[in-house]
Amino acid sequence: MRSLDFVVVAQPKPQPRPQLRVVLPASGVIEEIGYRCRGSWQAFRRAMISKTKVHPRPYPDAFNEWQVAVKSAWIMARTNPFSGPLRVDIDFVLPRPESKCWKRKPMPREWDCRKGQPGGDVDNFAKGVLDALNEHAFADDSSVCRLNVSKVVAGGSEQAHARITITELSDTPDDDQRVDAEQMEMPF
DSSP states (O other), X not given: OOEEEEEEOSOOOOOOOOOEEEEOTTTOOEEEEOTTOTTHHHHHHHHHHTTOEXXXXXXXXXXXXXXXXXXXXXXXXXXXXXXXXXXXXXXXXEOOOGGXXXXXXXXXXXXXXXXXXXXXXXXXXXHHHHHHHBTTTBSOGGGEEEEEEXXXXXXXXXXXEEEEEEEEOOSSGGGSOOOOHHHHSOOO
């Protein structure tokens, strides 16, 4: 089984929710339709009924820069694309917030499960990485059969980064080792 481990030294960004821009033909008014916009379904329905133009809104520049950093780290690894069933392990280390920086107390890594804080859901972080590696590290992200993702806050003076490991699996699941509880813990 072939395996590759590489690090992306950049601040990880979650994949944003899709948003649409609707241009109403009669008035030329532009309505933004997003996941959290109030009345977005009504605006979308009006757009579909009136056959207006619906344009996908581009992702923010910060997310595009993150995807470029992931692709660049893959290219620097200089290896051939993977094929067959794959296992992908991704460990995201997010920057430490200013409120958690101390001069005299130790600052160990900690799990990032801060509700309402900037960061994002772990599944959106993983989607961004898999989409960036699509057609580069593997033909399609549907070949990923096992995905392990973790998200922590950096400890001490540690930089924000992501460690990505891609491993080819055997063709039958019974041949691969089962994941023990000890293997599930994140290696610090």
